Amino acid sequence: xxxxxxxxxxxxxxxxxxxxxxxxxxxxxxxxxxxxxxxxxxxxxxxxxxxxxxxxxxxxxxxxxxxxxxxxxxxxxxxxxxxxxxxxxxxxxxxxxxxxxxxxxxxxxxxxxxxxxxxxxxxxxxxxxxxxxxxxxxxxxxxxxxxxxxxxxxxxxxxxxxxxxxxxxxxxxxxxxxxxxxxxxxxxxx
Amino acid sequence: xxxxxxxxxxxxxxxxxxxxxxxxxxxxxxxxxxxxxxxxxxxxxxxxxxxxxxxxxxxxxxxxxxxxxxxxxxxxxxxxxxxxxxxxxxxxxxxxxxxxxxxxxxxxxxx
Numbered sequence: 001x002x003x004x005x006x007x008x009x010x011x012x013x014x015x016x017x018x019x020x021x022x023x024x025x026x027x028x029x030x031x032x033x034x035x036x037x038x039x040x041x042x043x044x045x046x047x048x049x050x051x052x053x054x055x056x057x058x059x060x061x062x063x064x065x066x067x068x069x070x071x072x073x074x075x076x077x078x079x080x081x082x083x084x085x086x087x088x089x090x091x092x093x094x095x096x097x098x099x100x101x102x103x104x105x106x107x108x109x110x111x112x113x114x115x116x117x118x119x120x121x122x123x124x125x126x127x128x129x130x131x132x133x134x135x136x137x138x139x140x141x142x143x144x145x146x147x148x149x150x151x152x153x154x155x156x157x158x159x160x161x162x163x164x165x166x167x168x169x170x171x172x173x174x175x176x177x178x179x180x181x182x183x184x185x186x187x188x189x190x
Numbered sequence: 191x192x193x194x195x196x197x198x199x200x201x202x203x204x205x206x207x208x209x210x211x212x213x214x215x216x217x218x219x220x221x222x223x224x225x226x227x228x229x230x231x232x233x234x235x236x237x238x239x240x241x242x243x244x245x246x247x248x249x250x251x252x253x254x255x256x257x258x259x260x261x262x263x264x265x266x267x268x269x270x271x272x273x274x275x276x277x278x279x280x281x282x283x284x285x286x287x288x289x290x291x292x293x294x295x296x297x298x299x300x301x
Contacts, residue, residue, distance in 0.1 A: 072239055087241045091261040128258040 001065060003079035008035050010107045011081055012047050015062070017108035019051070022061035026051040027090055027100055028112035031137070034122060036103075037115050038140035047083045050090045058085060092120040093127075093159045115145035120155055123168060127161040135168065142172050200225065200233040202273060203285075204254075208243075209270035210286050213255035222285055242266060 003011065012028050019026045028036075031044035051058065059069045067074040067083060074083040090097045090113075101114045113121060118141050125134035141147075149169070156165035203223055207214055216234055220227040234254050237243045244257040256263055274286065 087239060089261060093259055094261055096261065124259050 003066075003076050003081075006079070008032055008040070008044065008047065008081060009110070010105060011079070012036070012112075013105050013107035013110045014065075015047065015049070015083055016110045018065060019049075019053075019058065019061055020109075022057065024051060024053045024057060024061060026053075026085075026111070028110060029086060029090060029121065033113045033118040034137045034141055036112065037118055037145055038137070039144065041140050042137050045081050047081055048086050049083070050086050050088050052088050055085065092117055092155070093124050095120075095155060095158065115141055116148045116151055119147055119152065123152075123156070123161075123165065124159070126168070127156075127159060127164050135171075138168060139172055139175060143175060198229070198233060200230055201237070202270075204230075204233060204237065205266065205270035206274040206277070207286060208254075208256060209267060209274055213253050215251050215253050217251070222288065 006014070012032055016026060016028065026049040028047065029050050030046060030048035031042070032047045034042045035044045055069070055072060059074075062069075062074050062083070065076070066078075067076050072085045072087075090100075097113065097117050099114060099117075100111050102109055102111050104110075112118075119138045122134040122138035122141065125131040126138065152169075153162070153165060156162050200219075200223075203225075204214070204219060207219060207222070216227055216231040219225070219230045219234075223230075234243065234245070238245055238254065241257055241260050242263070243254045245252050245254045247253075256267065260266075274282070277286075
């Protein structure tokens with residue numbers, strides 16, 4: 001199979017479906033979710049999956065596609081993307097993630113973080129390391145999707161970073177004011 | 191989720207060292223514990239893969255510290271601190287409390 005022209009979302013679906021056929025449950029997390037939810041305005045080249053399965057079982061499933069294992073990652077000679085398997089659990093900070101989103105494409109299904117959890121995931125990097133890129137990525141996702149702001153506020157308070165969340169929500173409101181057309185599926189932040 | 195924790199004897203040394211100092215690198219640990227560098231580097235990488243530690247480059251040195259996003263961080267830190275408190279005082283002093291220079295030192299001055 002030629003992987004040189006496949007985009008991130010289709011590749012993520014293909015990997016997910018391949019793993020599922022081998023009986024391996026996995027969830028896409030991290031920057032790849034940002035790429036998908038921001039319609040590639042942020043381009044990640046890492047596909048981070050969380051799974052409880054042993055690496056040798058994953059290797060067995062992905063080898064037929066031509067992916068070669070290096071540690072917990074897989075690379076393909078014809079693909080710019082790195083497939084990485086992150087140690088479980090699926091969490092954002094101190095909180096386990098209970099609800100996931102399933103999307104479908106022509107390549108099959110894909111389970112990934114919800115937009116709200118994707119924003120939390122990016123904000124966690126901003127909270128702990130003042131990572132400006134992660135802040136921008138959180139904005140990109142929140143601009144394009146309906147976010148549960150109350151849940152975000154509760155989570156940020158539990159993490160001890162309510163003030164930093166206020167800064168994020170202020171920046172998001174400001175973007176929404178500047179943008180003349182209302183973003184898709186987005187309710188104004190209150 | 192936690193299998194990487196008890197993989198080898200270096201893990202507890204690293205966890206207790208981080209409980210006291212907050213950050214470290216492989217060479218520093220190797221010198222402190224008079225251990226070979228390679229197994230310590232491997233253990234640090236394993237803990238990073240497990241999500242408990244993160245690392246940053248400071249110059250040419252890869253510095254490891256706790257991952258503030260790790261969901262079981264406070265529990266692991268408590269365990270490491272408690273384990274440290276059970277160490278004999280002479281081991282605490284020799285390996286964990288040796289005073290390291292942290293203030294700046296002008297380039298060219300002899301150490």
